[in-house]
Amino acid sequence: MVGALPLMDAAFESRGGTHRSSVWRLLAATPPLAFLGVFFVWPVFAILLRGLRPNGVWNLAAFGDVFSDPSMRRVLWFTLWESIASTVLCVIVALPAAAMFARLRFRGKRLLWSALLVPFVLPTVVVAVSMLGVIGGGGLAGVNLNGTVWAILIAHVFFNYAVVVRTVGATWSTIDPRLEESARILGAAPWRVFADITWPLIRSSVAAAASIVFLFSFTSFGIVLILGGLSHRTLEVEIYDQTAKFLHLDIAAVLAIVQLVVVVVILMWFGRSQRRRSVLLEQRSASETERSAETPLQRWLIRSNILFMAVLFGIPLGLLVVRSFSTPNGWGFGFYQALADTRGGSTSFVPPIDAVGNSLLFALMATVVALALGFCAAWAIVGDGSDVSDSRFSRWTDTALMIPLGTSAVTVGFGFLIVFDEPPLNLRSSLWLIPIAHAIVALPFVVRLLVPGLRSIDPRLREAASMLGASPRRVWWTIDVPIVGRALAAAAGFAFAISLGEFGATAFLARPDRPTMPIAIYRALGRPGDYNFGQAMAMSTILMVLTIVVITVIDRFRPAGVSEF
Amino acid sequence: MDSAFLSIDHVSVRHSNSTAESLCDVSFDVAAGEVIGVLGSSGSGKTTLLRAISGLQSVSTGNVVLDGVDITKTPTHLRGIGLMFQEHALFPHLDVADNVSFGLRMAKMPKPDRSERVAEVLELVGLAGFGSRDIASLSGGERQRVALARTIAPSPLLLLLDEPMGSLDRVLRDRLVSELGNLINRLGLTVVYVTHDRSEAFELADRIAVLDSGQLVQLDTPEILDAQPATAHVAQLLGHR
Numbered sequence: 081m082v083g084a085l086p087l088m089d090a091a092f093e094s095r096g097g098t099h100r101s102s103v104w105r106l107l108a109a110t111p112p113l114a115f116l117g118v119f120f121v122w123p124v125f126a127i128l129l130r131g132l133r134p135n136g137v138w139n140l141a142a143f144g145d146v147f148s149d150p151s152m153r154r155v156l157w158f159t160l161w162e163s164i165a166s167t168v169l170c171v172i173v174a175l176p177a178a179a180m181f182a183r184l185r186f187r188g189k190r191l192l193w194s195a196l197l198v199p200f201v202l203p204t205v206v207v208a209v210s211m212l213g214v215i216g217g218g219g220l221a222g223v224n225l226n227g228t229v230w231a232i233l234i235a236h237v238f239f240n241y242a243v244v245v246r247t248v249g250a251t252w253s254t255i256d257p258r259l260e261e262s263a264r265i266l267g268a269a270p271w272r273v274f275a276d277i278t279w280p281l282i283r284s285s286v287a288a289a290a291s292i293v294f295l296f297s298f299t300s301f302g303i304v305l306i307l308g309g310l311s312h313r314t315l316e317v318e319i320y321d322q323t324a325k326f327l328h329l330d331i332a333a334v335l336a337i338v339q340l341v342v343v344v345v346i347l348m349w350f351g352r353s354q355r356r357r358s359v360l361l362e363q364r365s366a367s368e369t370e371r372s373a374e375t376p377l378q379r380w381l382i383r384s385n386i387l388f389m390a391v392l393f394g395i396p397l398g399l400l401v402v403r404s405f406s407t408p409n410g411w412g413f414g415f416y417q418a419l420a421d422t423r424g425g426s427t428s429f430v431p432p433i434d435a436v437g438n439s440l441l442f443a444l445m446a447t448v449v450a451l452a453l454g455f456c457a458a459w460a461i462v463g464d465g466s467d468v469s470d471s472r473f474s475r476w477t478d479t480a481l482m483i484p485l486g487t488s489a490v491t492v493g494f495g496f497l498i499v500f501d502e503p504p505l506n507l508r509s510s511l512w513l514i515p516i517a518h519a520i521v522a523l524p525f526v527v528r529l530l531v532p533g534l535r536s537i538d539p540r541l542r543e544a545a546s547m548l549g550a551s552p553r554r555v556w557w558t559i560d561v562p563i564v565g566r567a568l569a570a571a572a573g574f575a576f577a578i579s580l581g582e583f584g585a586t587a588f589l590a591r592p593d594r595p596t597m598p599i600a601i602y603r604a605l606g607r608p609g610d611y612n613f614g615q616a617m618a619m620s621t622i623l624m625v626l627t628i629v630v631i632t633v634i635d636r637f638r639p640a641g642v643s644e645f
Numbered sequence: 646m647d648s649a650f651l652s653i654d655h656v657s658v659r660h661s662n663s664t665a666e667s668l669c670d671v672s673f674d675v676a677a678g679e680v681i682g683v684l685g686s687s688g689s690g691k692t693t694l695l696r697a698i699s700g701l702q703s704v705s706t707g708n709v710v711l712d713g714v715d716i717t718k719t720p721t722h723l724r725g726i727g728l729m730f731q732e733h734a735l736f737p738h739l740d741v742a743d744n745v746s747f748g749l750r751m752a753k754m755p756k757p758d759r760s761e762r763v764a765e766v767l768e769l770v771g772l773a774g775f776g777s778r779d780i781a782s783l784s785g786g787e788r789q790r791v792a793l794a795r796t797i798a799p800s801p802l803l804l805l806l807d808e809p810m811g812s813l814d815r816v817l818r819d820r821l822v823s824e825l826g827n828l829i830n831r832l833g834l835t836v837v838y839v840t841h842d843r844s845e846a847f848e849l850a851d852r853i854a855v856l857d858s859g860q861l862v863q864l865d866t867p868e869i870l871d872a873q874p875a876t877a878h879v880a881q882l883l884g885h886r
Contacts, residue, residue, distance in 0.1 A: 258730050267799065
């Protein structure tokens with residue numbers, strides 16, 4: 081999640097290597113690329129082979145079976161229109177907020193801008209549970225939307241609102257308001273100003289945000305699994321069911337391939353649309369472009385946006401916390417205490433509270449892996465900044481590391497399941513299997529946060545240090561590490577948060593006796609009764625608090641001006 | 646004055662935000678065809694005055710009357726005023742011709758008339774044949790001319806210029822100031838010209854208004870202003886010692 085926005089900064093300054101530093105950079109790039117090869121490319125390849133060449137013979141019959149099956153066609157069609165509807169809805173409700181953040185000054189703006197990240201990084205399972213509290217049976221809203229497409233759309237807007245607001249808002253705030261003022265003076269009515277001036281200038285960032293929202297909605301798993309009921313299923317859910325419930329690996333492989341093709345097409349379209357945006361804006365800093373709200377319309381814009389956010393985010397999350405304390409025996413910690421015992425149901429062999437420890441351990445392991453590899457990769461991409469050319473190497477490494485962003489977590493989990501279950505690499509019983517999958521998901525974000533951090537180091541600092549007699553290793557340790565420390569901290573926080581909330585891949589890989597928190601929540605939801613739902617809410621609250629703590633820490637360390645995410 | 650074309654009548658602008666510049670009870674009249682230079686240091690309220698006249702800034706009290714019509718409450722896009730920013734604010738996604746014809750398009754002028762008018766105006770500012778050029782490819786002086794062409798193309802009743810030479814170098818500025826003077830005379834435009842540069846004001850203006858801390862301290866012809874500055878601040882602005 082968290083924005084494939086990084087894909088946007090396709091432009092790289094030409095930098096690169098004298099011969100010696102090229103060798104070093106190649107060496108630095110090797111571990112992350114090898115990791116990607118073994119734990120991403122290989123599993124995906126295995127899926128491709130499973131679908132295209134079942135039983136060792138090239139055979140596309142499985143595709144025919146899938147496409148001629150009306151229920152599969154329904155799944156395909158639903159996935160497609162659900163993601164388009166989510167995207168359109170999200171853009172429509174988020175654009176006014178983007179305008180507000182870009183143009184108006186108001187109290188608490190900075191805080192609100194940061195706080196928007198919270199719903200975005202919340203685990204899908206937590207969001208689904210909190211949605212059930214509002215629009216589920218017996219929910220606050222009084223209508224039961226559970227199992228309808230509306231529940232899915234609202235949850236997708238919940239998640240992706242920040243993507244659109246922050247991506248478009250950041251671009252919009254760099255547009256000189258005098259352009260719009262000039263248009264007004266030249267006789268353009270307000271809606272003409274938007275249509276003729278503002279829209280053409282923000283269009284590419286809207287397209288960028290929209291394609292990310294589309295990808296997230298297209299590959300949405302936890303939300304659809306929990307809120308979609310039996311009738312609304314996306315490809316992602318279907319892949320999971322075909323694998324985990326029906327053991328139809330061929331069909332699952334075909335569906336994964338279809339999904340992969342769509343994702344690649346979207347990413348390519350996205351890349352092209354970004355390269356095409358050639359309009360050079362004289363960028364203004366945001367403080368220059370914002371004005372205090374003076375007209376009634378502007379004040380109304382602020383009020384209605386904030387009200388919208390309060391309803392969209394405040395009510396579900398607030399209700400989740402409140403209801404987690406509201407037991408049949410009155411207010412109290414009953415549901416939390418119940419997490420410690422095993423009587424919840426026959427499927428849970430361990431007390432749910434163990435999942436907290438498991439999640440923290442896995443997140444720690446995943447963070448270490450992602451950070452170590454991400455640092456090597458970022459260093460290989462940036463180089464030491466002092467040398468000439470060789471940008472192709474940078475770009476190539478960078479692109480390779482971004483690929484997992486566009487792939488669904490279920491594909492990663494499914495791939496792991498069919499590859500690492502047997503020699504030469506049997507990790508089925510290894511504690512590392514889940515952390516490695518999480519690291520794959522987190523790696524693109526880690527690299528994206530570290531690269532700008534490393535770029536910000538003035539090469540003259542390194543030169544000065546080596547003039548003073550520091551060996552290259554010493555330079556790295558005394559100059560690079562402290563300076564990128566902040567970026568490292570932010571990246572670690574992100575990796576940790578992603579791992580905590582990861583559901584799609586984990587659903588395939590978690591062993592019954594070692595559930596993570598999202599898995600424990602999902603299991604509790606699968607059992608009937610208020611008691612189990614209460615446990616799910618209690619566990620969701622714990623997971624939400626953990627995620628918010630991590631995000632707050634990130635926000636303190638985030639290097640200034642690193643882009644939208 | 647009954648013959649006033651533009652009348653600024655006890656106009657005050659107060660910002661909720663105290664750091665921004667504001668206006669305090671400013672009144673003056675401008676005759677048709679007159680060029681008023683507005684001189685003042687930064688923060689004196691010069692830009693706010695233009696924003697108030699153009700409607701980009703709503704006034705707290707007072708009235709703005711243009712050609713006999715009270716336009717104080719008229720939305721900006723219906724005022725028929727031209728304003729040129731120091732930064733030129735050319736639309737980066739449109740080419741030169743589309744920039745210049747923007748106001749004509751908003752006025753719903755038919756397309757053939759539009760292209761004719763664009764060619765005419767570009768010729769006027771010395772940029773004949775620049776229509777298809779990309780904004781990014783223009784030099785500073787060319788941008789300034791395009792901005793001027795865009796502003797005068799819809800034949801505004803009143804031309805407001807906010808430090809139009811501000812971002813140009815000295816040599817270019819001197820040349821463009823005299824060109825602009827000729828153009829204003831030829832078209833008989835009524836102009837309010839904001840600047841902090843004494844020589845620009847003296848070269849172009851019939852009368853000069855001096856603003857200090859949002860107040861109008863003196864409004865006179867350049868000669869009288871030079872001979873009898875009303876306050877020490879005015880004298881300082883004029884470069885007297």
